[in-house]
Amino acid sequence: MTTPRPAILIARAVFPEVEHKLRQHFEVESTPPGVFWSPAQLAEKLQGKTGAMTTGGERVDAALLAACPQLKIAANIAVGYNNFDLPAMTAAGVLGTNTPDVLTETTADFGFALLMATARRVSESEHFLRAGQWKEWSLDLFAGVEVHGSTLGILGMGRIGQAIARRGAHGFGMNVIYHNRSRLDADKEAACKARYVSKDELFAQADHVVLVLPYTPTAYHTVGAAEIARMKPSATLINIARGGIVDEDALVAALRERRIAAAGLDVFEGEPQVNPGLLSVPNVVLTPHIASATIPTRTAMAMLAADNLIAYLTEGRALTPLNPQVIAP
Numbered sequence: 404m405t406t407p408r409p410a411i412l413i414a415r416a417v418f419p420e421v422e423h424k425l426r427q428h429f430e431v432e433s434t435p436p437g438v439f440w441s442p443a444q445l446a447e448k449l450q451g452k453t454g455a456m457t458t459g460g461e462r463v464d465a466a467l468l469a470a471c472p473q474l475k476i477a478a479n480i481a482v483g484y485n486n487f488d489l490p491a492m493t494a495a496g497v498l499g500t501n502t503p504d505v506l507t508e509t510t511a512d513f514g515f516a517l518l519m520a521t522a523r524r525v526s527e528s529e530h531f532l533r534a535g536q537w538k539e540w541s542l543d544l545f546a547g548v549e550v551h552g553s554t555l556g557i558l559g560m561g562r563i564g565q566a567i568a569r570r571g572a573h574g575f576g577m578n579v580i581y582h583n584r585s586r587l588d589a590d591k592e593a594a595c596k597a598r599y600v601s602k603d604e605l606f607a608q609a610d611h612v613v614l615v616l617p618y619t620p621t622a623y624h625t626v627g628a629a630e631i632a633r634m635k636p637s638a639t640l641i642n643i644a645r646g647g648i649v650d651e652d653a654l655v656a657a658l659r660e661r662r663i664a665a666a667g668l669d670v671f672e673g674e675p676q677v678n679p680g681l682l683s684v685p686n687v688v689l690t691p692h693i694a695s696a697t698i699p700t701r702t703a704m705a706m707l708a709a710d711n712l713i714a715y716l717t718e719g720r721a722l723t724p725l726n727p728q729v730i731a732p
């Protein structure tokens with residue numbers, strides 16, 4: 404008698420080659436493109452499944468775990484895992500995995516693209532042109548703020564923060580300052596040409612503040628009215644981390660009153676809903692959570708999540724475990 408193959412759910416549509424790989428090991432239920440499960444639907448879909456391939460949009464919390472006692476692993480296609488209640492997963496003996504490293508450089512590229520689009524008013528000027536409003540060239544037409552030689556302030560100096568710092572320091576001759584829970588060792592600081600400062604100094608001195616910190620409950624509204632008030636009137640704020648890190652109402656007020664020059668946001672507190680205030684101000688560049696979105700990188704992320712599912716459900720090990728104590732208690 405042959406042992407039945409484990410059953411898994413791919414909770415959000417993935418590229419065909421990823422699904423093909425998973426089908427070689429598992430009974431797979433996939434999700435059609437454009438379909439997103441509510442928490443109740445997700446729990447229903449996970450009945451009888453030992454593995455789930457998730458994205459940041461699927462919450463794996465105590466309620467879901469209680470409803471899905473057969474679940475053994477949730478493999479997130481994301482480096483961030485604020486959609487996981489990790490202590491509840493550990494208590495339930497469910498492994499969580501994420502996708503670090505494979506997206507670092509691509510995400511840093513986008514952080515820089517968003518910084519440049521924000522500083523140089525790329526979206527605002529394109530809308531103006533498309534609307535047929537361009538009548539004459541003038542000296543101050545969409546004049547923005549400088550990128551090269553300016554001060555780049557990075558809040559959160561993990562792998563992606565360091566990759567952004569390298570781009571700023573080596574590519575654009577920027578003066579890089581950073582703040583992080585712990586200071587980097589001297590070698591890493593030298594590689595990024597980055598100088599450690601306090602959080603207050605970072606907001607006061609930076610011409611461009613880039614947020615790349617992980618989203619934990621303590622990071623909620625790390626950037627609020629007080630932090631924005633410290634920024635220079637010519638400064639920009641770029642968020643490629645998680646929306647909840649910024650108090651969006653405070654940011655809208657500052658943008659509207661031009662207390663800072665502009666913002667570039669790839670992530671939003673209630674995404675995919677966007678704070679209507681942000682849609683009403685011109686000096687903000689808004690993108691739909693695409694910082695890691697290139698075909699090669701999104702493929703690598705999904706393949707890493709697939710490899711975690713395969714390694715854990717067939718061999719009891721994982722490549723990038725978040726709560727390894729579940730594997731080796």
Ligand code: DGY
Pocket residue numbers: 459480481482483484506644695
């Ligand atoms: C990540 O990897 O965390 C990105 O934000 C995609 O969710």
